[in-house]
Amino acid sequence: MVRAGKWQAVGIILIACICGWFVMELEVLGVRVLAPYFGSAVYVVMGSVIGVFLLSLSAGYMLGGWLSRRANSKRALGINLMAAGGWLCAMPFFTEPVCEGIFNAGLDEKWGSLLAAFVLFGVPTLLLGTVSPTAVRWLTRRASDSGLNAGLVLALSTVASFAGCVVTAFWLVLVSMRLTICVSGAILVALGGTILLVGVSREAQGDRR
Amino acid sequence: MKNRMGKAVLIMMFCAAGLWQVLSVGEAAAGGSGRLIHKKDSLYHRIFVYRDGSVVTLQFGRRPAVPMQSQVNLSNLRQHMLEYTMLSFCGLLYKPEPERMLVLGLGGGVIPREMRYYLAELEIDVAEIDPEIRTIATEFFGFREDDKLKVHIDDGRMFIKKQLGREPTVKYDIVILDAFNGDYIPFHLMTKEFLEEVKGLLAADGVVVANVFYNNRLFDAELKTFLTVFGRCQVFVGGDSTNAMLAAPGPTGPTLTVREAVGRAKILQRKHKLAFDLLTVAKRLRPKTRPAPRAKVLTDDRAPVNWLRAQERRR
Numbered sequence: 442m443v444r445a446g447k448w449q450a451v452g453i454i455l456i457a458c459i460c461g462w463f464v465m466e467l468e469v470l471g472v473r474v475l476a477p478y479f480g481s482a483v484y485v486v487m488g489s490v491i492g493v494f495l496l497s498l499s500a501g502y503m504l505g506g507w508l509s510r511r512a513n514s515k516r517a518l519g520i521n522l523m524a525a526g527g528w529l530c531a532m533p534f535f536t537e538p539v540c541e542g543i544f545n546a547g548l549d550e551k552w553g554s555l556l557a558a559f560v561l562f563g564v565p566t567l568l569l570g571t572v573s574p575t576a577v578r579w580l581t582r583r584a585s586d587s588g589l590n591a592g593l594v595l596a597l598s599t600v601a602s603f604a605g606c607v608v609t610a611f612w613l614v615l616v617s618m619r620l621t622i623c624v625s626g627a628i629l630v631a632l633g634g635t636i637l638l639v640g641v642s643r644e645a646q647g648d649r650r
Numbered sequence: 651m652k653n654r655m656g657k658a659v660l661i662m663m664f665c666a667a668g669l670w671q672v673l674s675v676g677e678a679a680a681g682g683s684g685r686l687i688h689k690k691d692s693l694y695h696r697i698f699v700y701r702d703g704s705v706v707t708l709q710f711g712r713r714p715a716v717p718m719q720s721q722v723n724l725s726n727l728r729q730h731m732l733e734y735t736m737l738s739f740c741g742l743l744y745k746p747e748p749e750r751m752l753v754l755g756l757g758g759g760v761i762p763r764e765m766r767y768y769l770a771e772l773e774i775d776v777a778e779i780d781p782e783i784r785t786i787a788t789e790f791f792g793f794r795e796d797d798k799l800k801v802h803i804d805d806g807r808m809f810i811k812k813q814l815g816r817e818p819t820v821k822y823d824i825v826i827l828d829a830f831n832g833d834y835i836p837f838h839l840m841t842k843e844f845l846e847e848v849k850g851l852l853a854a855d856g857v858v859v860a861n862v863f864y865n866n867r868l869f870d871a872e873l874k875t876f877l878t879v880f881g882r883c884q885v886f887v888g889g890d891s892t893n894a895m896l897a898a899p900g901p902t903g904p905t906l907t908v909r910e911a912v913g914r915a916k917i918l919q920r921k922h923k924l925a926f927d928l929l930t931v932a933k934r935l936r937p938k939t940r941p942a943p944r945a946k947v948l949t950d951d952r953a954p955v956n957w958l959r960a961q962e963r964r965r
Contacts, residue, residue, distance in 0.1 A: 473837070473950075476807075476836075476837070476838040476950075477807065477838050477841070477843060477844070477950045478808075478811075479805075479808065480779070480805030480806075480807060480808050480838065481805070481836050481837075481838060482693070482694070482779060482805055483693045483694065544808075544811065545815065550805060550808060614953075614954050614956075614957065615952075615954045615957055616952065617951050617952045618950075618951050618952060619951050
């Protein structure tokens, strides 16, 4: 089923899982990030945060699918993860001005929280969404395997998302939210950097062969 | 064959009916205080209203961590059925003649209704997130709005932020924090940042009164947070309940001894002809209550409220 090297395949799936974890971690924390400014009404939680994550993910899937066809898709993925990580590292510093600004502009808990969720979480979620299509492309060497590989990536990264949800909501709330988001960002930057180093050098080797 | 199918259908119907019976009985029994007279799913809560004779009870969810949100005796509205509504009058000990009051959380509307009843000149703003609660308080709990008692449908924190943005900022003499969901107080209404916003609306000689539960570690964190923001915070501990009132006076407000509190209570008792005993409230002041040494301030960044709430308080 998996035609790429065994360890490479494990690595690819692991990347998809880590990103799946972070998407849901960010979504759970997102509700808490917005609550001080827009309350914890159903609009904020169900409407704004979940809605923005879904829309951003769908845009990310599209972008990821498009990028996966390019020769330098590994470099693109590395850059995407580093950018998402950088955004998360910086987020604690611009959360307050963004939310205060939107609140002071007179937007209410519905439209205000929707806009704030877009500004804060739209970009990193979109970037994390590019991972799955790229991972499927890397794993697939034969067209007939594509469905199986897609199923594998979706299933495992969604299990990781589940774990991210539960661990964040049950245990990570015990530590500083800013710290959690910053550390997650740093992990993504490191992951993206590793992909750039390893992946791009392999691509170069492949070119030589 | 057909016969057998008919039997199966019949059995299934019986099972469904039995299950329905069990569920509906369970529903009535969970309240433990009479007959379910109203049920409503609002945006925020599953609201149950029970009635037993003239006593009406408000409850969120079927097996909530907070057993009763509100309880009223319709044949004697002056009677405080739950201890915390009586304890909330401790604010008057610090600010005996308040002109403006803010209450977060309406529930059955007992606190604002009774304050309005005794203090005719007092203007009260209530912030309540759930419009259904206003309807239910009016319909079942003898609550009425008027020109001096207004309910604003808004999240408590957002209401305070909006009030802070108004020019000139209207200051409140007493702020009562009583916003609860079926679980406890929402986390964003307990943090240091929130209390700083409350402080911005408080008159210099005013007082913030917060209804909390004292039997868990969250209490220490809440007390610590109040002390951090206001510098001073006194505690009135419930006798019949696990409720406690945190009372944090503004910079020029008094710090009371039990004797002073009782003295002030006597004057208020006579002046307003209170139907309940404010002296017992004053005697519930515990001036030596301090947070556990390891308690941490709750912030918007870190407020593990559900976790702390589940831990029993060490003494």
